[in-house]
Amino acid sequence: MWRRLFIRLNNRITALRRIRVPAANILLILPHCLHHSSCRQDVLRSLDECKLCGKCSLAGIIRTRNDLGMITSIAGGGSQAVIQTQRKDVKAVVAVACEKELFQGIIEAFPKPVIAVLNETPEGPCRNTNVDISKVIAAIESFLD
Secondary structure (H helix, E strand, O other): HHHHHHHHHHHHHHHHHOEEEEEEEEEEEEEHHOOOOOOOOOOOOHHHHHOOOOOOOOHHHHHHHHHHHOOOEEEOHHHHHHHHHHHHHHEEEEEOOOOOHHHHHHHHHOOOEEEEEEEEEEOOOOOOOOOHHHHHHHHHHEOOO
16 A cells, blocks of 8 residues: 555656656556467567557557657566666656556666556456556656657
């Protein structure tokens, strides 16, 4: 519960800072568990591996990436995500993950601004998770010039 409160507070403070950057400098970082386990195509390193079958929310995320042109990355865990946030071209981060990973990621990405979007875990943690695409788009748009 306190992690969720921290995430909400971080998102509110980040929004109040009114940080604006070009889409090309926004990193959208996603957990590998968004990929549905019944899909034959493993999407482990890049969204470009996705065949857009529609079994998971990645197709909507790919359309958003293609429309807006931000940087995207899939992380197998928190340490992989943190490495991506340290890229010099990244000026703002939209992160999708569970509470535990978001909490740790916000702290480790500091001072870069992070808007965190909690994923949905209908089958428990780390398996066939979902994300509300509209929340991801709203988070991205909050950073756009």
